[in-house]
Amino acid sequence: MLAQSQFEFQPDFQPAVEDALRFFKAGLGTNLHSVYVYGSVARHEAVSGQSNLDIVVVTHRPFEDNRTTLLNTIQWRFQRGFPHVKGLNVKLALAKEVASLESIFSWGFLLRQCSECIYGEDLGECFGDYEPSWEIAKFWNDDVAEWVKAYRLKVAKATTAAEQSHAQVMIAKKLLRASYSVVMHKHKRWIDSPVACGDAFLLSHPEKQLEIERLGILLSGRVIPKRSVVGLIDGFGQWLVKEYQRTEFKIG
Template identity: 65%
Template sequence: MSLPVINPQQPFQPEFAPLIREVIMCLKGGLGPNLHSVYVYGSVARKTAVSGQSNLDLVVVTKTAFESNRATLINTVKWRAQQGYPHVKGVSIRTAVVSDVANLDSIFTWGFMLKHCCVCVYGNDLSDCFGDYEPSWEIAKHWNMDVQDWLTVYRTKIAQAQSIDELVSAQVVIAKKLLRASYSLVMYRDKRWFDDPIECGAVFLKYHPEKQVEIERLGILLSGRSIPKRSVVGLIDVFGDWLVKQYQKTEFRIG
């Protein structure tokens, strides 16, 4: 069973469409002929973004690397978004070079992301280079075998947060990551794909009902409520450690 793709014909929400157009103009001006293509992913791509809460997440593909003006261009895009579109929480930009994307080694990373998580908004759509994907352990492990690394990063961010806003922001991100990684653990058995974190948690519980309390607590973190650091760190340590071990066990069993 092939995984679904996002309908590229469905229009973006009116709160976000003007910013997408402005960002494309800015990228074209800053990169010129080096710009190959631009993609939107995340809630804006799925047309489920929430004004005042959602980021605009982008992938920018260039023909050659552009390290010399990369920071300046990205900061300019973020500044213009902040000034003109305060209802957009922020702009996140991932960059790549065509040769790295359209590569057999990238089939489960860039290939899967562009095919099933993105919408091309400018240039030649590189997702056409890849066929349809089916739910598999290969997809799950390529996206989540580094779970231990980002658990460490966000555990530190939460422990060192200096304000409620910093704390809540880190809590929401780690909750999303843990819920999605939880479903990815069972995706090869469930044979579907979900991006919505709440859906991920709900389906995961069909296979691991003993984790009901942990999934409920992740849902609370995702809601944006301020939770004491000690409780969040405890959840990361206990559930995160279990998740890491499950990935290791499954990889050992399936290979």
């Protein structure tokens, strides 16, 4: 099924989505298969000055010869034309890779469950409705230990408030979503908003109220002392890694 020619997002982000679509249609021509928006913009929860625009671009064929130029150009356009958009995150994929059985937990889940097709044939329709399960939670959060290690270092090495704020927001999003993944198989419902993930997690782990509140502070972008951020990552982050491993052992 072809995506609707008209799509509507929040007023602050609608022009940015339209410009990105025009750019990829012009830059890729007949090689462009479809375009999708995911993340806070797709959920209509984006905040001006704080939220990224997350896009999936699917092509018929690889375009390695002009890939770097194309992506650098659109990043430059966004920095100049849409300064209220925190960043532009573009994922690239080939149509034949997306519409395959091997992609059921990766591209299939992302496009079917988390994205809105704004152009072309909606490959999300190749997949059936997903039931919340440990298998999906595990696939998308199996790297939580690596995130804890990497973002602990990023916070510690940040030399500007902007760098630290960005690192705080990124690790807060990951930990809040990963926390819900531990209990998602019990709740049997999809949640993507980091704040909502934390709230749902607390229904099963009310003893972690303080940690979730502190992750909410990191998520706001407010810079706080590094030792406090590192302490939260070391404490709650490592607890979450162990809880994740324990749940995997129980469920298998």
